[in-house]
Amino acid sequence: xxxxxxxxxxxxxxxxxxxxxxxxxxxxxxxxxxxxxxxxxxxxxxxxxxxxxxxxxxxxxxxxxxxxxxxxxxxxxxxxxxxxxxxxxxxxxxxxxxxxxxxxxxxxxxxxxxxxxxxxxxxxxxxxxxxxxxxxxxxxxxxxxxxxxxxxxxxxxxxxxxxxxxxxxxxxxxxxxxxxxxxxxxxxxxxxxxxxxxxxxxxxxxxxxxxxxxxxxxxxxxxxxxxxxxxxxxxxxxxxxxxxxxxxxxxxxxxxxxx
Amino acid sequence: xxxxxxxxxxxxxxxxxxxxxxxxxxxxxxxxxxxxxxxxxxxxxxxxxxxxxxxxxxxxxxxxxxxxxxxxxxxxxxxxxxxxxxxxxxxxxxxxxxxxxxxxxxxxxxxxxxxxxxxxxxxxxxxxxxxxxxxxxxxxxxxxxxxxxxxxxxxxxxxxxxxxxxxxxxxxxxxxxxxxxxxxxxxxxxxxxxxxxxxxxxxxxxxxxxxxxxxxxxxxxxxxxxxxxxxxxxxxxxxxxxxxxxxxxxxxxxxxxxxxxxxxxxxxxxxxxxxxxxxxxxxxxxxxxxxxxxxxxxxxxxxxxxxxxxxxxxxxxxxxxxxxxxxxxxxxxxxxxxxxxxxxxxxxxxxxxxxxxxxxxxxxxxxxxxxxxxxxxxxxxxxxxxxxxxxxxxxxxxx
Numbered sequence: 001x002x003x004x005x006x007x008x009x010x011x012x013x014x015x016x017x018x019x020x021x022x023x024x025x026x027x028x029x030x031x032x033x034x035x036x037x038x039x040x041x042x043x044x045x046x047x048x049x050x051x052x053x054x055x056x057x058x059x060x061x062x063x064x065x066x067x068x069x070x071x072x073x074x075x076x077x078x079x080x081x082x083x084x085x086x087x088x089x090x091x092x093x094x095x096x097x098x099x100x101x102x103x104x105x106x107x108x109x110x111x112x113x114x115x116x117x118x119x120x121x122x123x124x125x126x127x128x129x130x131x132x133x134x135x136x137x138x139x140x141x142x143x144x145x146x147x148x149x150x151x152x153x154x155x156x157x158x159x160x161x162x163x164x165x166x167x168x169x170x171x172x173x174x175x176x177x178x179x180x181x182x183x184x185x186x187x188x189x190x191x192x193x194x195x196x197x198x199x200x201x202x203x204x205x206x207x208x209x210x211x212x213x214x215x216x217x218x219x220x221x222x223x224x225x226x227x228x229x230x231x232x233x234x235x236x237x238x239x240x241x242x243x244x245x246x247x248x249x250x251x252x253x254x255x256x257x258x259x
Numbered sequence: 260x261x262x263x264x265x266x267x268x269x270x271x272x273x274x275x276x277x278x279x280x281x282x283x284x285x286x287x288x289x290x291x292x293x294x295x296x297x298x299x300x301x302x303x304x305x306x307x308x309x310x311x312x313x314x315x316x317x318x319x320x321x322x323x324x325x326x327x328x329x330x331x332x333x334x335x336x337x338x339x340x341x342x343x344x345x346x347x348x349x350x351x352x353x354x355x356x357x358x359x360x361x362x363x364x365x366x367x368x369x370x371x372x373x374x375x376x377x378x379x380x381x382x383x384x385x386x387x388x389x390x391x392x393x394x395x396x397x398x399x400x401x402x403x404x405x406x407x408x409x410x411x412x413x414x415x416x417x418x419x420x421x422x423x424x425x426x427x428x429x430x431x432x433x434x435x436x437x438x439x440x441x442x443x444x445x446x447x448x449x450x451x452x453x454x455x456x457x458x459x460x461x462x463x464x465x466x467x468x469x470x471x472x473x474x475x476x477x478x479x480x481x482x483x484x485x486x487x488x489x490x491x492x493x494x495x496x497x498x499x500x501x502x503x504x505x506x507x508x509x510x511x512x513x514x515x516x517x518x519x520x521x522x523x524x525x526x527x528x529x530x531x532x533x534x535x536x537x538x539x540x541x542x543x544x545x546x547x548x549x550x551x552x553x554x555x556x557x558x559x560x561x562x563x564x565x566x567x568x569x570x571x572x573x574x575x576x577x578x579x580x581x582x583x584x585x586x587x588x589x590x591x592x593x594x595x596x597x598x599x600x601x602x603x604x605x606x607x608x609x610x611x612x613x614x615x616x617x618x619x620x621x622x623x624x625x626x627x628x629x630x631x632x633x634x635x636x637x638x639x640x641x642x643x644x645x646x647x648x649x650x651x652x653x654x655x656x657x658x
Contacts, residue, residue: 019423021388024411025381032376040356053359101260116260122268133277133611 068102071095075103078110082159089160090139099123099158124152132176139173166203173205177254184255194218194253219247234258275542276612285604285616289597289629290340295446296475296596297337297636299468302443303476304330305379305435307506312432318502322484324386324649326476329483331379332640338371340632343623363449374442378435384409385427387647392416443472450599457532458539458603463521470514471595477507478588481581487644497574504581507588508564515557535610543605543613547594556591560584 016023047056072095076083079096086092097103105113121143130140147155155164163172170191171178181187191197197210213219216238222229224238236242242250251257270283308326310316342351359365392414395406444465450456451464481503488495525533540548563584567577601616619625 020415020420021385021411021413021423021427024413025384028411029376036356043352043356045353045357048357053357101263118261118264120264123264126264126267126271129271131277 067104069097070104070107072097074107085157086159089162091159091161094127119151119153121152124156124158130175140175142175170197170202173202181254186254186256213248213253216244216247219253270615270617273615273617274612275538276607277609278607278612278614279609282604282607282614285601285614287344287600287604288616288624289618289626290344290624290632292593292596292600293629293632294337294340294344295443295468295600296593297333297340297632298446299443299472299475299592299596300479300636301330301333301337301374301476302439302469302472303474304333304480305439305476306473307477307480307503309432309436309439310506312429313436316502318498321496321499321651322480322503324647324651325483325487325644326480327379327383327386328643328647328649329480329636329640330476331383332643333636334371334375334379335639336632336636338367339635340629341367343628343632346623348623363452367445367449370438370442370445374438378431378438382428382431382435383647385424385431388413388424389416389421390647440469444469450603453603455608456603457530458536458606459599461521461524463517463524467514467517467521470510470517471592473510474507474514474588475592477503477510478585478592481507481585482589483640485578485582485585491650495578497577500578500581504564504567504577504584507584508561508568511557511561511564511588515561532606532610535606535613539602539606539613543615544598544602548598548602551594552591552598555587556594560587560591563587 013023018026045055045057048054050056072083075096082096099118100115103115106115125141125143128139128141130142134140152158156162167173169178174191178191181189181191194213195210198208201208201210220238221227222233223236225235227233227235247253250259267283274283304326307319308323308330311319311323342348345351345354354365354368358368388410391406391410393416395403395410395414398406447465447468450459450468451461453459481500484500484503485495525536563580566572567580572580604614605616606613621627
């Protein structure tokens with residue numbers, strides 16, 4: 001005798017008028033779906049969805065990760081001298097751990113967890129190596145030309161960097177412009193001819209920004225038709241040449257060209 | 260700390276121009292290259308299979324079942340690179356049980372599941388059901404029960420039932436074609452919709468992805484079909500492989516035209532990013548884009564295929580040419596994925612500099628894992644072929 005329950009199922013199965021294959025597949029899919037809900041009811045992480053589509057406890061877990069960096073204000077509590085020196089220097093905006101690495105362990109036990117002291121030229125050139133896309137005026141050097149082989153610290157204190165003596169040439173800081181000009185038709189013209197510069201600019205550039213030519217008439221003092229300048233200098237009709245636009249909109253003053 | 264400085268210095272020496280600090284490390288590495296590559300193979304193999312069923316291209320019948328199994332083998336592996344990339348593979352199952360309904364990234368889960376469960380597995384099941392019943396009847400011991408389980412107990416082999424199976428296969432294939440388009444079009448969409456990235460952001464992206472997927476799928480089937488024939492010491496069906504090669508030729512032409520269109524479009528538009536793209540192509544991507552993708556992976560195969568069409572070669576030579584072409588196409592498509600994924604991260608969002616990708620060797624996002632993930636589908640395919648022999652040599656072919 002067949003179990004009446006099976007008979008009932010068999011009977012019900014027969015009532016649904018779908019091909020046998022499809023019925024079995026639907027059955028499997030329903031099982032899968034039930035299985036998925038069953039798994040889901042067990043395995044969804046506990047705090048999931050409390051604040052959004054994520055596990056809220058992840059916030060605490062991340063907050064509990066060990067802290068590696070502490071910030072400059074903690075360092076200067078003990079290293080007051082370095083702090084005082086650096087605060088007034090060019091490096092005031094560069095914090096301690098940028099150069100010395102994460103300091104949390106050092107804070108716990110300064111004597112045993114000594115911090116790294118970067119002595120190689122490579123550290124400084126990460127920021128100061130020449131790159132034409134850095135903003136104008138950011139102090140840059142060409143590591144191959146700027147006192148090669150000597151460690152930077154020989155001449156610059158990392159906590160108070162400044163040129164050891166006032167540079168004689170504008171090119172010490174404006175190297176790119178100086179090099180460009182030196183091979184141009186304007187090579188013979190001194191920078192100060194066009195830029196009125198106070199001496200202090202070479203010690204602390206931002207205290208006094210040099211002036212720049214303002215008008216067409218300035219270039220006209222040499223290039224105007226009637227200018228009182230050496231004969232070999234090419235002349236233009238000052239009133240009409242170049243539609244009256246500023247000369248340096250078409251001619252780069254540090255490397256003037258004729259198109 | 261010191262080694263970090265050294266690493267930073269080394270990276271710096273590879274950087275050109277100005278980049279933002281967070282761009283020095285690429286976040287999507289080789290695993291994310293492998294992912295679209297594999298999904299592309301799935302979609303391509305499936306579309307090839309559908310040629311036989313829906314468009315009634317009888318010549319490619321010998322590859323029909325093989326293509327289905329290949330698609331399945333690669334589909335099983337497709338999400339693994341993503342899960343490995345999540346960083347916590349042991350937790351990755353959580354994304355399956357807490358699906359996100361709005362995230363474009365999470366959409367892959369749904370597309371994948373649909374494709375796996377509703378398209379591929381169902382189609383394979385209907386296609387093989389009749390055979391499985393036979394194997395269950397003739398098998399002994401465990402084998403008998405194994406196939407019985409696979410049939411889900413649906414043992415009816417009457418004409419009507421088998422007829423229904425074939426109808427179901429056809430119906431699923433018809434649903435399957437748009438699904439395959441969605442599967443890989445989706446991957447292209449993910450990249451194409453990132454509007455902040457000028458290398459990716461393009462409406463053509465999903466379509467370009469799709470056609471390169473079809474190209475890669477067909478060339479993969481040439482390889483798989485050739486190699487399995489070799490192992491079974493069977494003669495390769497020249498009619499079939501000629502047809503495959505023709506399809507490869509035509510789709511490759513469409514694929515190239517689309518890419519060229521995309522290229523012309525970009526050059527003509529010349530938005531501000533064009534200069535950095537130009538630099539990137541001539542410096543960082545020269546080998547992988549110009550040499551590998553364009554010359555080795557596209558123009559060379561096109562030339563080879565054109566020759567087989569124009570000239571009369573002996574069959575042996577033709578097979579060899581097809582084979583080499585298929586391998587070149589695979590290399591080309593892999594570098595296509597590489598150029599999209601890695602290329603899109605090599606230039607700075609400042610559009611003023613280029614960064615550098617340094618591949619790991621070990622580690623969960625490294626080269627070794629990626630090679631493993633590329634071999635895995637082949638192993639799975641070998642097992643699938645053992646379980647569900649796909650051979651339908653032409654003489655024995657049924658309707």
